[in-house]
Amino acid sequence: MKPARTTKLRIRQLPPYLRMLTVTQLAFNIGFYAVLPYLATHLTGTLGLAGWAAGLILGLRTFSQQGLFVVGGALTDRYGPRPVVLTGCALRIAGFLWLGFADGTATVVAAVLLVGFAAALFSPAVESETAREAVRHESATGIPRTQVLGVFSAAGQAGAFLGPLLGTALLFAGFRAACLAGALVFVGVFAGHARFMPRRERVAARSLTGGAAVLARPRFLALCLAYSGYLIAYNQLYLALPAEAVRTTGSQDAVGPLFALSSLLVVFVQLPVTRWSAGRLAPRTALTAGLLLVAAGFATVAVTAGRLPGPGYALLPLGALVVLLTCGQMLLVPAARGLVPDLVDARHLGLATGALSSVAGLAVLGGSAATGALLDLPAPALWSVLAAVPLAAAGLARWVTPGRNTGPARCVAAGSGTRSQSYEKE
Numbered sequence: 001m002k003p004a005r006t007t008k009l010r011i012r013q014l015p016p017y018l019r020m021l022t023v024t025q026l027a028f029n030i031g032f033y034a035v036l037p038y039l040a041t042h043l044t045g046t047l048g049l050a051g052w053a054a055g056l057i058l059g060l061r062t063f064s065q066q067g068l069f070v071v072g073g074a075l076t077d078r079y080g081p082r083p084v085v086l087t088g089c090a091l092r093i094a095g096f097l098w099l100g101f102a103d104g105t106a107t108v109v110a111a112v113l114l115v116g117f118a119a120a121l122f123s124p125a126v127e128s129e130t131a132r133e134a135v136r137h138e139s140a141t142g143i144p145r146t147q148v149l150g151v152f153s154a155a156g157q158a159g160a161f162l163g164p165l166l167g168t169a170l171l172f173a174g175f176r177a178a179c180l181a182g183a184l185v186f187v188g189v190f191a192g193h194a195r196f197m198p199r200r201e202r203v204a205a206r207s208l209t210g211g212a213a214v215l216a217r218p219r220f221l222a223l224c225l226a227y228s229g230y231l232i233a234y235n236q237l238y239l240a241l242p243a244e245a246v247r248t249t250g251s252q253d254a255v256g257p258l259f260a261l262s263s264l265l266v267v268f269v270q271l272p273v274t275r276w277s278a279g280r281l282a283p284r285t286a287l288t289a290g291l292l293l294v295a296a297g298f299a300t301v302a303v304t305a306g307r308l309p310g311p312g313y314a315l316l317p318l319g320a321l322v323v324l325l326t327c328g329q330m331l332l333v334p335a336a337r338g339l340v341p342d343l344v345d346a347r348h349l350g351l352a353t354g355a356l357s358s359v360a361g362l363a364v365l366g367g368s369a370a371t372g373a374l375l376d377l378p379a380p381a382l383w384s385v386l387a388a389v390p391l392a393a394a395g396l397a398r399w400v401t402p403g404r405n406t407g408p409a410r411c412v413a414a415g416s417g418t419r420s421q422s423y424e425k426e
Contacts, residue, residue, distance in 0.1 A: 011023065011151060011155065014137075014148065014151065015133075015137060016196070017133060017196065017198075018130065018133050018134070018137065018148060020192055020193075020196045020197075021126055021129060021130050021133070021152070022130070022151055022152050022155045023155070023192070024126070024189045024192050024193060025126060025130075025152060025155050025156045025159065026155040026156065026158055026159040027159065027185055027188060027189050027192075028122065028126075028156075028159065028185075028186070028189055029156050029157075029158075029159025029160045029163055030159040030162050030163045030166060030185055031092075031096075031163065031181075031182040031183075031184075031185030031186050031189070032119070032159075032160075032163060032182070033159065033160050033162075033163025033164050033167065034163045034164070034166040034167035034170065034178055034181055034182045034185070035096060035099070035167060035178050035179055035182040036061075036115075038167055038171060038175060038178060039057075039061075039099075039112075040054050042175045043057060043108065046175060047103070047105075047108065049105065053105065057108060057109055057112055060109065060112060060113060060116070061112045061113070061115060061116040063116070063361075064112075064113045064115075064116030064117045064120065065115075065116035065117070065119045065120050065123075066120075066357055066358065066360075066361030066364075067120075067358055067361050067362065068116075068117060068120035068358070069120050069123065069124050069353075069354035069355075069356075069357040069358045069361070070124075070351065070354040070355045070357075070358040071120060071121075071354065072084060072088070072120045072121040072122070072123065072124040072125060072350075072354050073124035073125075073128065073350040073351040073352065073353050073354020073355060074350065074351045074354065075121065075125075075350075076124055076125040076128055076129075076350030076351075076353075076354075077347060077348055077349070077350040077351050080199065081125040081126070081128070081129045081197065081350070082193070082197045082198065082199055084121050084122075084125040084350075085121070085122055085125045085126060085193045085197060086190060086193060086194060086197075087121055088118045088119065088120075088121030088122030088123075088125070089118070089122060089186050089189050089190035089193065090118075090190065091114055091115075091117060091118035091121065092114075092115060092118035092119070092122065092183075092186045093183045093186045093187060093190065094114060095111050095112075095114035095115035095118055096111075096115065096179045096180070096182045096183040096186065097179065097180070097183050098110070098111035098114065099111035099112065099115060099179050100175070100176040100178075100179030100180055100183075101176065120354075123357070124350055124353045124354035124357070125350060127337065127353050128340075128349045128350040128352075128353035128354075129197075130148070130149065130152050130337075131145070131149065131337055131338065131340055131341050131349065131353065132341065132346075132349060133148075134148035134149055134152075134338065135338075135341050143278075144278035144279070144338075145338045146274055146277065146278045146283060146286065146334040146335055146338045147274050147275060147278045147334075149274075149333075149334035149337050149338050150270055150271055150273070150274025150275070150278075150330075150334045151271060151274075152334075153266070153270055153274075153330075153333055153334055154266060154267060154270035154271055157263060157266035157267055157270065158267045160263060161260075161263040161264065161267055166178075166181065214344050214345075214348050214351055214352050214355055217343060217344060218399070219343050219399060219400055219401055220340075220343040220344055220352060222396050222397070222399035222400050223287075223336060223339055223340070223343060223356065223397075223400045224355065224356055224359040224360065225359075225363075225393070225396050226287065226291065226336075226393040226394070226396040226397040226400060227332075227336050227356055227359075227360050227393075228359060228360040228363035228364070228367075228393070229291065229363075229389050229390050229392060229393025229394075229396070230290070230291060230294060230328075230329070230332055230333075230336075230360075230390060230393060231360040231361070231363065231364050232363055232364055232367035232368075232371075232389050233294045233295075233298065233325065233386065233389055233390045233393075234294075234325065234329065235364050235367065235368055235371075236298075236371065236386060237258075237259070237262070237322070237325070239368060239371055239372065239375075240371060240375065240382065240383075240386060241255065241258065241318060241321070241322075242255050243375050244301065244305075244318060244379065244383075245258075245315070245318060247379065248305075248314040248315070248318075249314055249315065254315050254318070258315075258318060258319065258322050261319070261322050261323070261326075262322050262325070262326045265322075265323065265326045265327070265330075266326060266329070266330060269327075269330065270330050273327065273330045273331065274330065274334055277331055277335075281331075281335075283335040283336075283338050283339050284335070284339070284397060284398070284400050284401065286331045286332060286334075286335035287331075287332045287335040287336055287339070287397045287400060288394050288397040288398060289328075289331055289332075290327075290328040290329065290330070290331030290332025290333075290335065291328060291332060291390045291391070291393045291394035291397060292328070292390070292391070292394050293324050293325070293327050293328030293331065294324065294325050294328035294329070294332075294390040295387045295388075295389075295390040295391040295394065296324050296387075297320060297321040297322075297323070297324030297325045297328070298321065298325075298383050298384075298386045298387035298390070299383070299384070299387040300317055300320045300321060300324065301317045301318065301320075301321050301379070301383040302379070302380050302381075302382075302383035302384040302386075302387055303380075304316075304317045305317065305378075305379035305380050305383060306379060306380075328390075336356070337353075337356075339400060340352050340353055340356060343400070367389070371386070
């Protein structure tokens with residue numbers, strides 16, 4: 001392998017196939033976030049559902065997506081990414097169209113489950129394919145895979161930032177218009193993958209039974225648990241942070257600007273951070289450092305809660321939390337995704353990518369329930385407990401050491417050695 005390089009990397013500089021995967025990730029998030037942030041208001045306002053019913057429906061969407069990533073990953077290993085991605089896009093189009101015209105609780109639930117399951121198919125297939133190609137690109141050029149995955153993450157976050165803006169503009173024409181626009185975006189995503197994603201030969205059916213073997217790998221399991229610690233911490237942006245904002249200022253008015261700060265940091269700073277870390281930090285070190293930054297963000301709130309001189313300073317700890325958590329995220333997410341190909345058999349890369357998200361999603365369910373029970377604690381105690389989660393995860397990350405026989409060459413050789421050539425031929 002060529003020595004690592006730290007040259008600037010942009011979407012337009014990626015090979016054509018990786019560029020397509022990255023651009024469609026941007027479009028995928030634009031279409032998704034043009035609709036989903038406004039679903040709760042649609043459920044309680046337009047359809048008149050009770051708050052608990054709206055919360056249940058949103059929870060079902062999360063489960064049908066995050067909880068079933070492992071299914072999408074296993075199907076990707078079995079059939080290859082192309083049919084799984086195209087099916088996911090088709091289901092997302094159908095789900096948004098159905099959601100736009102649904103006028104009853106049962107139809108809304110069915111449409112939301114379809115929307116979630118579509119992502120459970122699409123995302124593990126695209127993420128595992130991107131990781132596979134990033135490893136191949138690293139082997140061919142010496143550019144660290146984390147740079148490629150950083151570009152991919154930044155594109156996804158840019159879509160998460162632009163999607164709500166599109167949705168807000170479309171809501172003047174009604175929720176149905178937002179759903180139709182989201183469906184149209186996914187028609188474009190479908191067309192891009194149908195045109196450029198190569199076909200791959202089906203593998204033996206035994207690839208579907210690799211789940212136990214994947215999770216039985218101690219280093220991969222340590223990665224799943226460390227990533228779970230990060231995701232539990234990240235989820236506090238939606239749970240503990242709003243509660244702390246109310247506790248310190250009396251309202252949630254500052255939550256929106258703090259979310260915008262997080263998104264803008266990723267959009268504009270992700271690539272410089274990844275470029276810097278790729279030439280200086282091994283993936284495991286980046287994972288550990290990212291988790292320590294997240295823990296430092298929570299510790300900042302624990303130390304300063306109730307001790308600042310006046311209300312004008314009340315939001316400074318929360319701003320510091322958002323900045324440190326987001327910087328930690330920018331370090332650890334590309335590193336975690338880049339480690340997966342080195343920790344599992346290449347035949348199970350899709351399954352492992354899905355398992356990483358599904359295990360973390362299940363941990364978030366339990367972690368959210370536990371955090372909810374702790375919200376009434378004094379702020380120093382609450383945020384100290386929360387800081388302990390990513391700190392413990394950083395300790396687990398020290399166990400994430402790639403095995404001797406699972407290096408990049410093995411992953412690059414997986415599937416077909418001519419996949420990039422097959423892309424050029426199509």
